[in-house]
Amino acid sequence: xxxxxxxxxxxxxxxxxxxxxxxxxxxxxxxxxxxxxxxxxxxxxxxxxxxxxxxxxxxxxxxxxxxxxxxxxxxxxxxxxxxxxxxxxxxxxxxxxxxxxxxxxxxxxxxxxxxxxxxxxxxxxxxxxxxxxxxxxxxxxxxxxxxxxxxxxxxxxxxxxxxxxxxxxxxxxxxxxxxxxxxxxxxxxxxxxxxxxxxxxxxxxxxxxxxxxxxxxxxxxxxxxxxxxxxxxxxxxxxxxxxxxxxxxxxxxxxxxxxxxxxxxxxxxxxxxxxxxxxxxxxxxxxxxxxxxxxxxxxxxxxxxxxxxxxx
Amino acid sequence: xxxxxxxxxxxxxxxxxxxxxxxxxxxxxxxxxxxxxxxxxxxxxxxxxxxxxxxxxxxxxxxxxxxxxxxxxxxxxxxxxxxxxxxxxxxxxxxxxxxxxxxxxxxxxxxxxxxxxxxxxxxxxxxxxxxxxxxxxxxxxxxxxxxxxxxxxxxxxxxxxxxxxxxxxxxxxxxxxxxxxxxxxxxxxxxxxxxxxxxxxxxxxxxxxxxxxxxxxxxxxxxxxxxxxxxxxxxxxxxxxxxxxxxxxxxxxxxxxxxxxxxxxxxxxxxxxxxxxxxxxxxxxxxxxxxxxxxxxxxxxxxxxxxxxxxxxxxxxxxxxxxxxxxxxxxxxxxxxxxxxxxxxxxxxxxxxxxxxxxxxxxxxxxxxxxxxxxxxxxxxxxxxxxxxxxxxxxxxxxxxxxxxxxxxxxxxxxxxxxxxxxxxxx
Numbered sequence: 007x008x009x010x011x012x013x014x015x016x017x018x019x020x021x022x023x024x025x026x027x028x029x030x031x032x033x034x035x036x037x038x039x040x041x042x043x044x045x046x047x048x049x050x051x052x053x054x055x056x057x058x059x060x061x062x063x064x065x066x067x068x069x070x071x072x073x074x075x076x077x078x079x080x081x082x083x084x085x086x087x088x089x090x091x092x093x094x095x096x097x098x099x100x101x102x103x104x105x106x107x108x109x110x111x112x113x114x115x116x117x118x119x120x121x122x123x124x125x126x127x128x129x130x131x132x133x134x135x136x137x138x139x140x141x142x143x144x145x146x147x148x149x150x151x152x153x154x155x156x157x158x159x160x161x162x163x164x165x166x167x168x169x170x171x172x173x174x175x176x177x178x179x180x181x182x183x184x185x186x187x188x189x190x191x192x193x194x195x196x197x198x199x200x201x202x203x204x205x206x207x208x209x210x211x212x213x214x215x216x217x218x219x220x221x222x223x224x225x226x227x228x229x230x231x232x233x234x235x236x237x238x239x240x241x242x243x244x245x246x247x248x249x250x251x252x253x254x255x256x257x258x259x260x261x262x263x264x265x266x267x268x269x270x271x272x273x274x275x276x277x278x279x280x281x282x283x284x285x286x287x288x289x290x291x292x293x294x295x296x297x298x299x300x301x302x303x304x305x306x307x308x309x310x311x312x313x314x315x316x317x318x
Numbered sequence: 319x320x321x322x323x324x325x326x327x328x329x330x331x332x333x334x335x336x337x338x339x340x341x342x343x344x345x346x347x348x349x350x351x352x353x354x355x356x357x358x359x360x361x362x363x364x365x366x367x368x369x370x371x372x373x374x375x376x377x378x379x380x381x382x383x384x385x386x387x388x389x390x391x392x393x394x395x396x397x398x399x400x401x402x403x404x405x406x407x408x409x410x411x412x413x414x415x416x417x418x419x420x421x422x423x424x425x426x427x428x429x430x431x432x433x434x435x436x437x438x439x440x441x442x443x444x445x446x447x448x449x450x451x452x453x454x455x456x457x458x459x460x461x462x463x464x465x466x467x468x469x470x471x472x473x474x475x476x477x478x479x480x481x482x483x484x485x486x487x488x489x490x491x492x493x494x495x496x497x498x499x500x501x502x503x504x505x506x507x508x509x510x511x512x513x514x515x516x517x518x519x520x521x522x523x524x525x526x527x528x529x530x531x532x533x534x535x536x537x538x539x540x541x542x543x544x545x546x547x548x549x550x551x552x553x554x555x556x557x558x559x560x561x562x563x564x565x566x567x568x569x570x571x572x573x574x575x576x577x578x579x580x581x582x583x584x585x586x587x588x589x590x591x592x593x594x595x596x597x598x599x600x601x602x603x604x605x606x607x608x609x610x611x612x613x614x615x616x617x618x619x620x621x622x623x624x625x626x627x628x629x630x631x632x633x634x635x636x637x638x639x640x641x642x643x644x645x646x647x648x649x650x651x652x653x654x655x656x657x658x659x660x661x662x663x664x665x666x667x668x669x670x671x672x673x674x675x676x677x678x679x680x681x682x683x684x685x686x687x688x689x690x691x692x693x694x695x696x697x698x699x700x701x702x703x704x705x706x707x708x709x710x711x712x713x714x715x716x717x718x719x720x721x722x723x724x725x726x727x728x729x730x731x732x733x734x735x736x737x738x739x740x741x742x743x744x745x
Contacts, residue, residue: 068406069427086741088734089716155566170566172723256399260569261723262716276403278709278742279423 137188146252364597394573465663467626515553527614
């Protein structure tokens with residue numbers, strides 16, 4: 007690298023000292039710094055989204071030019087594709103299992119770590135580690151080996167291979183996600199440390215026990231953080247792909263029991279080469295996630311407590 | 319909203335990301351080549367085929383010092399998925415092994431090079447014209463068949479003999495097969511065979527035994543939901559009796575011998591193609607035997623000789639001449655033929671086939687003998703399957719999963735399949 011030797015961008019220091027640059031120049035600098043993001047957002051997000059919207063109205067096999075079919079992809083999805091509806095049910099089941107379990111686990115561990123005096127740093131890192139590892143394909147493959155018949159779980163519990171039983175396979179996938187509770191845990195920890203100690207002292211003086219303190223102080227004070235985690239994890243759960251793909255070896259089996267929405271989308275787009283159909287599926291998912299998030303925001307008014315409002 | 323943006327464009331973005339990753343891999347490979355021409359050659363197969371292919375490729379590299387060949391292989395299911403993504407991303411390998419099902423789609427999708435452009439390097443004059451024509455689409459040669467194969471009932475020789483059940487003869491019907499499997503299950507205490515219900519290939523053999531076909535001449539479905547219901551009712555009953563493998567075993571099939579019930583020691587017999595059955599030898603050390611596929615009730619044979627696989631060249635390869643030289647070497651070179659034996663089926667080069675027939679040994683001889691025992695008894699192969707069949711093969715397995723896990727009746731699943739197949743073939 008030779009760039010280190012070249013002097014920094016020449017600054018017209020004599021006429022305009024850094025603090026008093028004209029507004030337009032300041033905006034120019036902002037754009038320069040923003041450009042990687044702007045470029046990325048346009049080329050990698052907005053443009054593909056626009057193309058995908060167009061493709062969702064076409065029959066496109068990735069090899070030949072897209073052919074306009076109007077709403078056929080959408081009508082086929084809703085009226086003629088039983089597997090599509092199975093994937094919807096599977097995804098909803100997954101969201102309902104994985105999100106609460108993961109948030110509960112994250113909260114419990116965060117509470118345990120909050121009051122820990124020694125080895126805090128070590129345990130925090132240890133509990134966060136799965137989130138760093140879990141995204142990798144190798145862990146998903148380890149998971150597959152753990153829950154296969156003749157695998158560790160089979161040996162320990164005698165329950166057979168989970169991933170070969172339609173009723174159990176999705177649970178194995180969900181557990182892989184739940185295990186990666188590091189990110190919400192760290193956010194919970196930060197939230198817990200924001201709660202003023204005097205609230206607990208006051209509650210203790212009033213005779214509140216540990217449980218009462220948790221319900222009446224911790225939960226309301228933590229509710230904005232809980233809400234944030236809930237929204238984030240729900241959105242992520244709707245988009246779950248890697249664990250389901252790896253645990254079912256890409257097939258969403260057995261008997262479609264782990265065929266989550268994005269896995270079916272991938273299957274339609276890249277395995278069956280119906281990219282138009284897959285694009286239509288992606289847009290329906292976007293709208294559904296948007297709607298679910300809107301509903302969550304609406305309900306939040308009744309249970310999320312912001313300290314600033316409380317002052318009024 | 320964080321996370322939102324990742325959804326709407328996920329299809330295209332995934333393609334982009336994959337391209338970037340794959341391009342990255344290719345790039346690093348080329349720099350490692352040290353100025354040499356680097357070819358990527360991919361195939362599916364078992365470890366035995368891999369070892370022999372590596373040997374043949376090493377010989378090619380010795381004869382062409384300026385070429386380096388990067389090889390990679392996997393099981394059939396994984397290979398099919400990976401190649402589909404590479405092909406759609408415009409990053410198909412320079413030389414690739416192809417299934418009959420992929421030729422039509424990839425040729426008309428401009429993934430494959432018109433081999434007429436490299437005919438000076440790639441010689442096909444010693445290949446039977448009828449066989450060669452299976453790699454033609456719209457009058458152009460896009461792929462060269464690499465071997466001739468046929469399906470087989472492959473069984474653990476020792477286990478079957480020890481059970482005392484009479485061994486299969488030169489031909490048998492599906493009901494004789496079912497009776498033998500039932501007896502085997504009783505004597506050995508484990509399923510006689512893999513459940514053939516999940517296999518579109520086995521279904522095709524059964525269907526042809528009744529004079530029908532998977533597809534009509536104009537690429538429409540050649541059978542009805544009634545036919546499929548009959549087939550699935552037949553296999554479902556055997557599964558319930560414990561005669562064929564349970565759903566938990568069947569669902570693990572992925573095209574590799576390691577995950578078959580026979581390979582895992584959970585059944586006595588299996589259905590497979592003849593050449594890849596060499597893979598069982600590592601798993602069933604006492605040896606396996608090849609028996610013919612069951613025929614229709616009146617003795618009509620369902621199995622047929624088909625090109626077991628093809629070699630094609632990527633349309634966007636930067637080294638068409640070298641790629642053609644590699645294909646030519648794998649098909650027409652004496653030394654390569656000796657190394658490869660019958661690992662991809664019986665060789666297609668007539669001269670080589672005649673020369674090597676007497677030299678074949680071990681399992682290669684088994685495959686060769688098996689094919690000669692069938693010679694003259696089989697009917698003509700069907701025409702190349704339509705593009706949609708590539709996806710339908712997977713759909714078939716999925717719909718049968720619903721039957722074997724008892725979530726649907728054979729009738730319901732069959733009707734689902736027929737609906738899905740019609741939609742697939744229409745588009």
